[in-house]
Amino acid sequence: MSRGVLATEKRGMRELGAEEHVGWDEVTQGTLLPSFEKEVDAAHVRPEERPYSDFNSYTATVASWRVIKPVYNRDICIDCQNCWVWCPDTSIVSRDKQMLGIDYDHCKGCGVCVEVCPTNPKSLLMFGESEETEAALAKWPEKKKKAK
Amino acid sequence: MAITSIKNLKEFSTANERFEGAHLLCPGCAHSMIVRELMNCTDDNLVIASNTGCLEVSTAVYPYTSWDTSWIHIGFENAATAASGAEAMYKARKRKGTLKDPDAPVKFVAFGGDGSTYDIGFQWLSGAVERGHDFTYICLDNENYANTGGQRSSASPIGANTTTAQAGRFSYGKKEKKKDMVAIMAAHGAPYVAQLAPNKWKIMAKGFQKALETEGPCFINTVSACTTEWKFDPKDTIHVTDLATDTLMFPIYEIIDGHELNILYRPKNIIPVEEYLASQGRYKHLFKPENKHVIERIQKDIDAKWEYLQRREEARV
Ligand SMILES: Cc1ncc(C[n+]2csc(CCOP(=O)(O)OP(=O)(O)O)c2C)c(N)n1
Ligand code: SF4
Ligand code: SF4
Ligand code: SF4
Ligand SMILES: [Mg+2]
Numbered sequence: 001m002s003r004g005v006l007a008t009e010k011r012g013m014r015e016l017g018a019e020e021h022v023g024w025d026e027v028t029q030g031t032l033l034p035s036f037e038k039e040v041d042a043a044h045v046r047p048e049e050r051p052y053s054d055f056n057s058y059t060a061t062v063a064s065w066r067v068i069k070p071v072y073n074r075d076i077c078i079d080c081q082n083c084w085v086w087c088p089d090t091s092i093v094s095r096d097k098q099m100l101g102i103d104y105d106h107c108k109g110c111g112v113c114v115e116v117c118p119t120n121p122k123s124l125l126m127f128g129e130s131e132e133t134e135a136a137l138a139k140w141p142e143k144k145k146k147a148k
Numbered sequence: 149m150a151i152t153s154i155k156n157l158k159e160f161s162t163a164n165e166r167f168e169g170a171h172l173l174c175p176g177c178a179h180s181m182i183v184r185e186l187m188n189c190t191d192d193n194l195v196i197a198s199n200t201g202c203l204e205v206s207t208a209v210y211p212y213t214s215w216d217t218s219w220i221h222i223g224f225e226n227a228a229t230a231a232s233g234a235e236a237m238y239k240a241r242k243r244k245g246t247l248k249d250p251d252a253p254v255k256f257v258a259f260g261g262d263g264s265t266y267d268i269g270f271q272w273l274s275g276a277v278e279r280g281h282d283f284t285y286i287c288l289d290n291e292n293y294a295n296t297g298g299q300r301s302s303a304s305p306i307g308a309n310t311t312t313a314q315a316g317r318f319s320y321g322k323k324e325k326k327k328d329m330v331a332i333m334a335a336h337g338a339p340y341v342a343q344l345a346p347n348k349w350k351i352m353a354k355g356f357q358k359a360l361e362t363e364g365p366c367f368i369n370t371v372s373a374c375t376t377e378w379k380f381d382p383k384d385t386i387h388v389t390d391l392a393t394d395t396l397m398f399p400i401y402e403i404i405d406g407h408e409l410n411i412l413y414r415p416k417n418i419i420p421v422e423e424y425l426a427s428q429g430r431y432k433h434l435f436k437p438e439n440k441h442v443i444e445r446i447q448k449d450i451d452a453k454w455e456y457l458q459r460r461e462e463a464r465v
Contacts, residue, residue: 024210035216042166042216043191050216057170057212065175081161085349086386088180090169097158106169110176111383 046095058106062089066109068126071136072101077123083113120144154189154353163188166216172206176382178372178389179203179288181346183259186286187217189353190360192253195238197222197230199269201261202295203288225269231258232281232365239282255360256283262303263293265369266327277336277365284359284366287329290374298377302327305397306449307442308430310377315433320442325449333367334403340366342402342412347389351400351412358402371398379429391424396454397446401461409460421447 036042037051052058079099084092091107093100102113114124120143127136154160166187173180179202187194194217198204204221207214222230235256241247260269265287273285292310293299300310305326309315313322334341340362344352352370359366373389375382392398393413400413422443425431434442 027210033211033213035213043164043193046164055211055213056168056216057207057214058168060170060212062170062172079158081157084161085157085185086181086346088173088175088177088184088385089171090165090167090180090184094161097161103169108175110385111381112176112385115383116386 061105062108063105066107066129068109068111069104069107069129069131070102070109070111070113070124071127071131071133072099073123073125073137073140075123076119076121078119080118082116082118083124086112086116088112154350154357157349160188160349160353166194168214168216170212171214172209173202174374174376174382176375176385177202178346178374178385179290181385182286182288182352182370182372185346185349185353186257186356189356190255192255192360194218195231195234195254195256196220197227197234197256197258199227199230199258199260199264200224200295201264201288202290203259203261205295224264225272227258227260227264227269228273228276228283228285229269231256231283231285232276232279235281235283256281257360258283258285260285260287261294262287262289262291263299263301265289266302266329273367274336277333277338277367279365281365282363284356284368286356287367287369288372289329289369290372290377291326292374292377294374294377303329306446307425307434307439309433310430320433320439321430330367330369330401330403334406336365337406338367339364339405340402341368341404341406343369343371343398343400344412345371345389345393345398345400347386347393348400348413355402355412377430379432380427384427388424388427391419391427395419395421395424396450397421397424399454399457401457407465409457411457411461421450 033055034053035056037053040050042050077099079097081094084094088110089106089108091103092113093103111126114122114126117124121141167184171180196217197220199222208221220230242250265273289303291304291308293301298311300313300322303326304310304322307321309321315321330341330343340359342355344355346352355368359368371389371392373385375385380388393400394415396418401409401411403409425434425443433439
């Protein structure tokens, strides 16, 4: 039984030699691409404690898809978790009922989280991909008055 | 059965994600919102089957998988076949005592697009439901064959511009009515059938849990807004879905044991359908004066369906 291996685009994972690379057209029947290095009951183990294998897309990134990105402002956030439930890319990191921030390796910059954020001003706003977080936070708008 | 508490969103957010990022679905795609929620609303082991379509091609691009559960990819027409086959095998092995962990809770789920559910896999889905397998079939209904570039399916609604029912000088897009898949599955006598939407996350999670807990074949049609083929800005997926449920274009309801119909969401203010149609490029042509009659027809159909659903609910038959 062979194992398919990709040599590129690792999130700080070990680099694999070209000789280990198996192209998609060289994969033989019965090839295993396990999600984890060893058996794990993922429903009861937090992502940061899982033995992800190199085949899990968790170890890959789609950051290059983004031209705009969401920036998170902890000071205004009420931890409602709207952004968590509707993020299509599992990119809102929430632990113990608290929103901790954005996983920029997996975020595609769709902007859904900003749209569903209910605070005033919003606790998430879109900025250009190259904007520094500090600079973005310094530009944060004031609370908007309700139109009568 | 251990299931994540979903009393409120804060509690729900403690679920350990089993649908991973860096899949290749479009930014803002509702398919992944729905799949994530299904996987987050249970702690049980899952055996999931996906047939060909956007979800499958985007979540298993060699050498990556976005699935932290058992996952089977199978041909376009066979999500129900794969899930029901796995379920039958599981039962047989349980009976024979050859399972490694016979007491581990496990659920069988199939995901299919509307093209595969309403058209190509229709016969196979019908068969699996008729045979009575213990599984949940979830249709990701984006009302077109999105993965191959937006052809019409029998789930495409009247007036939608699709690549095989194009709007133009002589046509206003699709002319035929959307197939009523929920009614068809209820007519099979399936114990739980529903239509749900991701903007109503709590109703959807509860519906998913009910389907998973119910023994026998369950069918859920989910509204899956498709930013690419419906033509709206990716950030607006939830907004467009809100309009879908609040114009009653997609009423949210369940049917138990083939007859007991419950409306699960009643919009406080029912919005005229124009607003939903105006939110998407696929309906742009309907706002030309010569197509006014199509919008009127769509509104009339919506009103009639809502009247019907309310009467069915009241009648309890
Ligand atoms: C038998 C067969 N016919 C056609 C195709 C080509 N094909 C692949 S995906 C797809 C469209 C899928 O549409 P749908 O089921 O609605 O899923 P979506 O991509 O919209 O989520 C088609 C036609 C195929 N793979 N197999
Ligand atoms: S921009 Fe989109 S992908 Fe990124 S965190 Fe927000 S909702 Fe998720
Ligand atoms: S939606 Fe806004 S307020 Fe709610 S948790 Fe996310 S950032 Fe915080
Ligand atoms: S084409 Fe539509 S269904 Fe397919 S990935 Fe893109 S948004 Fe999702
Ligand atoms: Mg489709």
